[in-house]
Amino acid sequence: MSKKKRFGISEALTRGLSETIHVVEHHSGMFRNVVLPLSRIELDPDNPRKLIIDLADIKQGIRPDDPDHQRKQEELERLKELAHTIQANGVINPVVVYKRGELYRVVAGERRCLAAILAGKQEIDARIFNEKPKEFELKLIQWTENTAREDLTLGERMGNVREIIREYQNQKGSVEINASLLKNMMGLSLSQASYYLAVLNAPEDVQFQIQNGNIRNLDKAALIAGIESPEIRKQAIAACINGSSIKGLRSIINQQRVLKKAKLVLQTSPRGRHAAKINMGATNNIEVIKKIINCVITQMQLDHHATAIFSQTNWTDFRQVTQAFRKLIEILEFKVVA
């Protein structure tokens, strides 16, 4: 006789049932996903993304006498592109809002809302927070939504970081912000966090250029912010505005390092073979050698016979200049010993 048949529910159904229960037990009550009429949506004036165009401009058109007409017109054109895709495919990710009186204030998704209105939509998918998110969480949501964006200027991003830090300090007391704290606070990499920190503490001239949109790159801004000498910083800022690469900026900074090192006590490594000679070093700047030779001739009041060789040197030829320099060393060795 065959074995008694056993019954049960299918694996797929079991999985479906468990997953559904899991979702309810872990996610209910935090927020709700709804379809919101666009007429009930308002923008957040404190959102760090400073779109200059607003709801009225979208609904009634930009007034021709608007002082920002030009910029708003440009923004409108960009929104129209988004509106076009919304018309075709709808809004893929729900916007994030919280209820504020009769209206819903946008936490994230300003452009999507405006573009959906442009696309002639009446409603938009939204995720409603049941309560107004705490200021810190609010800023963080806006931050995370915004960091993924390309069109945010460095100045806007820095404003965002400052607000997050301010909220953090409001909540936790005024703790000192270091790179690893910033990293944990905003989910950045450590190097990104230290760049942001450097730019936060940047001297005023750098801040000014960031606000003006002249310095747009975080890495470059952090590099320039680290330059102590005001003159060299000025040079670097100018170079950056003129489109210098990060490598170009580094070489400007290296100059600063050379000068800085000159002031320091020389430190040599005790390791390696015992040195019996002095290495004179090398340079690709002929003027340096010419200067040394001239100085020595003048200083030592060398006679004409000894220095004749220098007047015959071709000062554009590296080999000849090298020979001339060696000759000078020889003369000096002879003279100093004598």
Place this chain on the structure above:
Amino acid sequence: MEIIAFVNNKGGVGKTTCSKLMAEYLSKKKKSRTLCIDFDPQCNFSHQYLHMEIDPAAPEGLMPPIHPDYNPNDEDDQNWDGRSSIAEIFYGQGVIPYPTYVESLDIAPGHAEKLLAAESVRRSEVVDKVHKQLAYFLNSSDVQAAYDAVVIDTAPSKGPLTISVIKAATHIIIPSVMEEQPVQGIYGMLQLWMQESLVREKSRPLRLIGILPNMFKQTRLHKDILKSLQDNLAIGKYVLPVKFSQRIVFAEIDAADSNPRSIFDFPEQHVAKTEAEEVCNHLAERIFA
């Protein structure tokens, strides 16, 4: 006021029988002022308490009888045809519940034609015109003041009518036969429960009281499927520890001329009555805890 709904999109699992037993238990045993609502166009629940009439406009459907309080000579009733169903909420009309043979048990009956019409509104209008209407009605202050409990029987579907019940309910119970197809119906209802839970405000959650095994027979099929649900970590805690057995008396009591008319009027010690009390008592304790 607690709003209890029996839901399962598989038909024939005993939603109406469970609704009836629960409503009568609450009114007879708990002395709660209870309102029955029949949200199924088939109107079986209504038929338990009222002599539903064939609708001349739609011969396949039922409509409520003339209301006992209707007086065609009364000026107040001039604009009323004397019938009132729960479907009036979709047409901006007041709902006038009918008394039943059970004291403190009223019913807002179904109306086949009107309920079906509400379900067929355009997709874009369904949210405003259907989904929210039952919740508006039940949250109105006169309904809240008049009743302690509402028991809703639903249609075997996942459509707009059932969604509007889910939106209005405070508690849902999923009766199911321990067989493959009805258990799939549980999945459909859990989906609705999930969707509603995600949009509900924290202050008024939709509580799933649980899966109620119904028409249970001591066969290998029923026992194995019940056990596989109970043994699952996630599902197990939603399988109720009580169940209704397959008993012909639960069906017999549905017949119009049965005597007594309620299972709770059976003699003490009657096995079906004891079981009904045990199950309903358990549900009530969970709901009114």
